[in-house]
Amino acid sequence: MILLIALATLVIGLAEGIPLGKQGQRKELVAMSCLLGMAFLLAAGFRIGFPSPITLLEQLFEPIGKAIFK
Amino acid sequence: MPEKGIINTSQCIWLLFIVIASIASMQIPSILILQAGRDAWLSVLGAWFLDVMLAIVYAYMGIRFPGENFVQYSITILGKYLGRMVGILFPLFFLLVCTIVIKGLGQVINTAFLPRTPIDVILISCFFVSALIGRKGIEVIARMTQILGPLYFLSIVTLCFLVIPSAHIIRLKPQFDEGVAPFIIGTPLILVFFGVCILMAMYIPLTNRPENGFLAKFSAVSMGAIVVGLITTFSVVCFGIEDAQTMYSPGLQLSRLIHYSNYLERVEMLFLLILVGSSIVASSSLLWAFGLGIAQLTGLKSYQPLIYPGALISLVLCIVSFPSSLQHSNFIHYTYPIVAIFVQTGLELVLFAAALILHKRGTV
Amino acid sequence: MRKRALMMLFLVPFLQTGCWDTREVDRLASVLAFGIDRIPGNEPILLTVQIATPDTAKGGNKDVKAGGKAFTVMSSKGKTFSDAIHNLGSRSMRKVFFSHSKLIVLGKDLAETGIGEIIDDLKRDREFRRIDWILTTDMTAKEILEHGFSMEQIPSKGLDQILQESKESGLILPVNCNDFFVRLNGDSHVSFTPLVQLVDIDKQMTSQLEEVAGRPLESEVKPKTLTVAKTVIYKNQQMIGELNENESKALMWLVDSPKGGFITYTFAPEASTNGEKGKISLDISDGKTIITPQISDNSISISIVCNAKASIIEAETVGIDILNPMIVAQLEAKAAETLKLQLEQIIDKAQKELKSDCVGFAEHLHTQYPVAWKRVKNNWEDIFPTIEYHVSCEVRILNTGMINNTLPTNEAGGIN
Incomplete structure (x- = not known):
């Protein structure tokens, strides 16, 4: 799975990044790379055992939800 | 503004409707029935009312800050830094909803139609298509919803008419069997799913008549409430609350009940067709909102490059956060409502109050 | 353009997910x-x-x-x-x-x-x-x-x-x-x-x-x-x-509204009207049952009201005048009585023999008296056999088939 994500990161990075680079839109390039990096880090983090942000949300709010809802 | 497209009021209505309907017609009815029992349909009505109330605030803010969506006016109101911190919550929330929608859709397809297909593959293809649509911009999404929305609405209504022979109204009685508590707790539970149409705040600056924002939201939520209400009510009158609350997708099960002697049966594929279409369009507009929101926060000239990365993040979230349908169901039952009510109601009301107190106004 | 084509090629396999489950x-x-x-x-x-x-x-x-x-x-x-x-x-x-x-x-x-x-x-x-x-x-x-x-x-x-x-x-x-x-x-x-x-x-x-x-x-x-x-x-x-067969037919009246059915009974006209004893068959075209529980100081009783629309499909009875409203009223009353007996028979069986509520009284009690139901819910099995009930039926004859009166046999030169 992680390989597939890495591949997707690469493909999206190249497909979106090259035109941006050519047009000189540095800011867009940085923002896009950040998001791609986040996606890859999430996948990689999960691989080595980091919880996903949704799991964190769950740990934070689930007790409240369980108290309210059946 | 990175988005150059302009939509009209009717497109805005269908855009909002399809987001509500696709979210609310998968496993939400069964969770609602678990919570509210036979009073589930009343909870839908209650949520409809509250959401219309909330729409007034959003519509007012849309007029008070002309040409700005909530990501922008949170910066206008709260200043550069605090405003950005608040503003980023909206795009992130849209990404979360997108994750939930696609995972829910993938789960339904995987459980009921393609059991041998790995769910990851279904997710990847869904995300690919919705990112493809989302990158084309709001006008493309709007035109798609203009076709899919009426189709969706009509087919759900037709579906409910067709299951009438299996329905027994006595299963809806008695109302308020366990007092009013189930109804009262059920209302916010379904409200948070209707509440995703805070997306309207992203659309209002792009409509040709921003003053119709409330009208659009009102129509969309009313239609969404009809769809969800119909599915919930018919699930109860067809399956009884005991079975309906354990079903993964009551709407799908309803479509499997349709049979007219020997010629009209097995229509669930049509239901699936509509569900897939609308969920993908809904998630594409959520991805679009995410991309646009982030682009505005960081001051980019275009949001298009951010759509595919956003879809990738959402896909990774799907895979790493919900290894099975169990986590997903638990998340939308217990965690999502708390998060959503905070973003949809809490944040917007804070912004509203701050705008009033600080006398902030948009510039024309 | 080339890049887009390549990307498409890369992603097309994912759009073919149906192939996994091909049958x-x-x-x-x-x-x-x-x-x-x-x-x-x-x-x-x-x-x-x-x-x-x-x-x-x-x-x-x-x-x-x-x-x-x-x-x-x-x-x-x-x-x-x-x-x-x-x-x-x-x-x-x-x-x-x-x-x-x-x-x-x-x-x-x-x-x-x-x-x-x-x-x-x-x-x-x-x-x-x-x-x-x-x-x-x-x-x-x-x-x-x-x-x-x-x-x-x-x-x-x-x-x-x-x-x-x-x-x-x-x-x-x-x-x-x-x-x-x-x-x-x-x-x-x-x-x-x-x-x-x-x-x-x-x-x-x-x-x-x-x-x-x-x-x-x-x-x-x-x-x-x-x-x-x-x-x-x-x-x-x-x-x-x-x-058995008759009870199964009667069960239909209690749990659903029958859209068809049949009543056959022996009919003897009252003294004031003409005619002899014989069998009548009615075809029920539409039926409706209303079950209402009644609660009065700790006792529960159920009232069952059946309404049926029927048409005569066979009148073996000789010499009766079907065109006479009094006769029709008698026919209707007798049919209602027959239906009532059938229903009482099955409720009796459910209460005494099966000791289980197959006739759906619990549902009706729950829907109409939710509070009282909560009281009796846990020992419903003991309460159900003791519940009193009252059946009343009404049959309305809407038509008499393709003919009205049968020719009296003696006039036709028949058996007598």
């Missing part, structure tokens, strides 16, 4: 009906499936293979129901596919020992549909499924047609899985299914005819016939008893 029609064996029995041993579930034989199911191909039957019956056993389905794969050349099944037959042993273990799978598995008919048999399900009809090539299709017609004809209330499950989940946890039997009707009738004729008849020996006329009652997922 060729000629690799599938469509199950038309299946039955479940309980057998001794460590693999207690015996599954029997009735599959349309592919060659004969194809229209126009009269070139029937050896055996010549349009259907094949296969059995397999397993530790659980799904295990038995799984094991079926080892002897079926084609993938056994349940989505097209029309009915489910539960064997007697299974029904008596409890069906809880198979219900979960019937609800959970995506191939089963909640619109399948559910039937119980007093034999084994295997015997029923192996038996054919003379008029229909595929027996499950024949049974399906019988059940579809039976609601209109008012003979028995057909039950599909959904209704069965919903009733089992209901307040009284009592449900029912029609009973399918193999009855040697032909032999009975022949012997009766022989009695009249006084000689052995020259008729062929015919196989037994599949018959659906009785009802089996389940309580807490276990079969507890059965209702």
Whole structure:
């Protein structure tokens, strides 16, 4: 799975990044790379055992939800 | 503004409707029935009312800050830094909803139609298509919803008419069997799913008549409430609350009940067709909102490059956060409502109050 | 442009997800009906499936293979129901596919020992549909499924047609899985299914005819016939008893509004009107039952009001004047009385013999008096047999068929 994500990161990075680079839109390039990096880090983090942000949300709010809802 | 497209009021209505309907017609009815029992349909009505109330605030803010969506006016109101911190919550929330929608859709397809297909593959293809649509911009999404929305609405209504022979109204009685508590707790539970149409705040600056924002939201939520209400009510009158609350997708099960002697049966594929279409369009507009929101926060000239990365993040979230349908169901039952009510109601009301107190106004 | 084409090429495989679950029609064996029995041993579930034989199911191909039957019956056993389905794969050349099944037959042993273990799978598995008919048999399900009809090539299709017609004809209330499950989940946890039997009707009738004729008849020996006329009652997922033909018809009045039916009774006109004693048959075109519980200081009583619209289809009674409103009123009153007796009989049986609420009083009490229901809910089983009830029926005769009065026999120069 992680390989597939890495591949997707690469493909999206190249497909979106090259035109941006050519047009000189540095800011867009940085923002896009950040998001791609986040996606890859999430996948990689999960691989080595980091919880996903949704799991964190769950740990934070689930007790409240369980108290309210059946 | 990175988005150059302009939509009209009717497109805005269908855009909002399809987001509500696709979210609310998968496993939400069964969770609602678990919570509210036979009073589930009343909870839908209650949520409809509250959401219309909330729409007034959003519509007012849309007029008070002309040409700005909530990501922008949170910066206008709260200043550069605090405003950005608040503003980023909206795009992130849209990404979360997108994750939930696609995972829910993938789960339904995987459980009921393609059991041998790995769910990851279904997710990847869904995300690919919705990112493809989302990158084309709001006008493309709007035109798609203009076709899919009426189709969706009509087919759900037709579906409910067709299951009438299996329905027994006595299963809806008695109302308020366990007092009013189930109804009262059920209302916010379904409200948070209707509440995703805070997306309207992203659309209002792009409509040709921003003053119709409330009208659009009102129509969309009313239609969404009809769809969800119909599915919930018919699930109860067809399956009884005991079975309906354990079903993964009551709407799908309803479509499997349709049979007219020997010629009209097995229509669930049509239901699936509509569900897939609308969920993908809904998630594409959520991805679009995410991309646009982030682009505005960081001051980019275009949001298009951010759509595919956003879809990738959402896909990774799907895979790493919900290894099975169990986590997903638990998340939308217990965690999502708390998060959503905070973003949809809490944040917007804070912004509203701050705008009033600080006398902030948009510039024309 | 080139890059986009490359990207498309890379992602196209993901749009072909359907290929994972591809199923060729000629690799599938469509199950038309299946039955479940309980057998001794460590693999207690015996599954029997009735599959349309592919060659004969194809229209126009009269070139029937050896055996010549349009259907094949296969059995397999397993530790659980799904295990038995799984094991079926080892002897079926084609993938056994349940989505097209029309009915489910539960064997007697299974029904008596409890069906809880198979219900979960019937609800959970995506191939089963909640619109399948559910039937119980007093034999084994295997015997029923192996038996054919003379008029229909595929027996499950024949049974399906019988059940579809039976609601209109008012003979028995057909039950599909959904209704069965919903009733089992209901307040009284009592449900029912029609009973399918193999009855040697032909032999009975022949012997009766022989009695009249006084000689052995020259008729062929015919196989037994599949018959659906009785009802089996389940309580807490276990079969507890059965209702005979008349009770099954009456049950329809209590749990549903019948759309058809038949009342036959003996009618003797009152002294003030003309006519002789004879039998009358009414065809019920529409019926409606209103069940209202009444609560008065700790005692619960149920009032049952039936309304039926009927037409006369046979009036054997000689000399009555059907055009006379008084006679019609008498006919209606007598019919109502007959119907009332039938209903009282079944409620009596439910209270005294079966001691289970198959007539649905619990539901009505719960829907109309939720608070009182909570009080009696836990000992409903003890309370139900003691509940008083009151039945009142009203039959309205709307038409008299193609003629009105029968000619008096003496005027026509008949028997007298």
